[in-house]
Amino acid sequence: MANDPRDLNGQKLNAALLMLGRDRQLRQELVQWLKQAEQRIGYKGSVRDDITGPIIDALHCDADVYEKTLADGTQFQFFYRTKIARDFLLATSETPTHVWEPQTTRLLKYLAAHSDSDVLVGGAYFGDHAVLLGRQLSESGRHVHCFEPNQAQAGMLLSNVALNGLDNLLIRKQGLWDEGSQKLRLDGFDSFANVVQVGAAEEGFETVTIDDYCADQGCHLSLIMLDIEGAELRALQGATQTLRKDRPAIVFEVHRDYVDWSEGLLKTPICVLLSSLGYHIFAVRDFNTNQEMGMLPIELIPADHVYLEGPPHGFNMLAVLDETSLDRSLFKRVENVSPKLLRHKNPALHHPFDGMPGR
Known part of the structure; x- marks a missing residue:
């Protein structure tokens, strides 16, 4: 019906998450909360791919850039565009040993x-x-x-x-x-x-x-x-x-x-x-x-x-x-x-x- 408040196709939700993600500090806090949530969710499939990942993706746009330093001091800047960037950002350690694979x-x-x-x-x-x-x-x-x-x-x-x-x-x-x-x-x-x-x-x-x-x-x-x-x-x-x-x-x-x-x-x-x-x-x-x-x-x-x-x-x-x-x-x-x-x-x-x- 015309006044149905439900967001059945997810467009409003995706737009809302992207708006939240435009505040860098708020986005960082949300990402950290979702990292913690991954450790608590009981799920037989991939929690990252099926639950937390899509939410984190919706917080970002293709122009978002992050910086991260590895354990050996190597520094990286990277666009948030694919699973590579997402999983690097969500690394368990703040200074991981590698980027990918x-x-x-x-x-x-x-x-x-x-x-x-x-x-x-x-x-x-x-x-x-x-x-x-x-x-x-x-x-x-x-x-x-x-x-x-x-x-x-x-x-x-x-x-x-x-x-x-x-x-x-x-x-x-x-x-x-x-x-x-x-x-x-x-x-x-x-x-x-x-x-x-x-x-x-x-x-x-x-x-x-x-x-x-x-x-x-x-x-x-x-x-x-x-x-x-x-x-x-x-x-x-x-x-x-x-x-x-x-x-x-x-x-x-x-x-x-x-x-x-x-x-x-x-x-x-x-x-x-x-x-x-x-x-x-x-x-x-x-x-x-x-x-x-x-x-x-x-x-x-x-x-x-x-x-x-x-x-x-x-x-x-x-x-x-x-x-x-x-x-x-x-x-x-x-x-x-x-x-x-x-x-x-x-x-x-x-x-x-x-x-x-x-x-």
């Missing part, structure tokens, strides 16, 4: 420490991994080559480089592809956007291959990290000379929205390519959030023993030429479990073998 962060830092050439990060975003690697390599004379075509996030990455006084990150607003001088655009929102090829006259950004970029820069790579929403295969197809010559370790994302793994991971085109070059391939077990893991081992699942059932999801993978180079005190090989660590799912499939962190 704890085990992947530790893996990247390990691989960078045990090599002697440059690092390339495709999908550098605001620097959640790239800035940490830049700080780690700042005294070594090595560089981190960053590719981020999202203009707003590339600008934030530049700010974070300056904020941390780094001079060894090289930032390109190009897309990594198997052909150079092509035109792409981003389709989707922020970190969820995938690339779409467009005509030369349309708006977009240019592509470059890793092979051409390395030849132009005269650089060698010991580590490649790719999180580019389905363009990972095309980027590696444009890097075959570099892979044969430099033999870098590779950390890359796969997602069922872009990768058909119905016949197993090893039969996907990206794993076929890497296997043909002699790489050993593993899925990395990790939380897709900010979650302190302490010194729990980084669990790696051989690509032919990964549990892949469930709704569409993605996870990171590792490709190395010599699997014996992975320190056994830090890494643990496991089989027939999911790479997705999830607190609210079946412990036999989704919890670390050595126990859930924080318990």
Whole structure:
């Protein structure tokens, strides 16, 4: 009826929460209260995703910016735009050890420490991994080559480089592809956007291959990290000379929205390519959030023993030429479990073998 006071579609509620969130102090108090509420709500699903997260999201707009400092002193500014920003903001510790994906962060830092050439990060975003690697390599004379075509996030990455006084990150607003001088655009929102090829006259950004970029820069790579929403295969197809010559370790994302793994991971085109070059391939077990893991081992699942059932999801993978180079005190090989660590799912499939962190 016309005078029904109920907000059945939630429009009034969302507008009210956004208005509350325009007061920074009030927003901070509300966020802190919701963090406390997460510890008290009894719920079988994900409290963050289903209950507190949507409320916190409604307090924000895309222009809201936060600053946060890690335990090692690394400083970050970031837009509140995706789950990455939300979960970083809601980290249990006021000074967490990482921004996103704890085990992947530790893996990247390990691989960078045990090599002697440059690092390339495709999908550098605001620097959640790239800035940490830049700080780690700042005294070594090595560089981190960053590719981020999202203009707003590339600008934030530049700010974070300056904020941390780094001079060894090289930032390109190009897309990594198997052909150079092509035109792409981003389709989707922020970190969820995938690339779409467009005509030369349309708006977009240019592509470059890793092979051409390395030849132009005269650089060698010991580590490649790719999180580019389905363009990972095309980027590696444009890097075959570099892979044969430099033999870098590779950390890359796969997602069922872009990768058909119905016949197993090893039969996907990206794993076929890497296997043909002699790489050993593993899925990395990790939380897709900010979650302190302490010194729990980084669990790696051989690509032919990964549990892949469930709704569409993605996870990171590792490709190395010599699997014996992975320190056994830090890494643990496991089989027939999911790479997705999830607190609210079946412990036999989704919890670390050595126990859930924080318990």
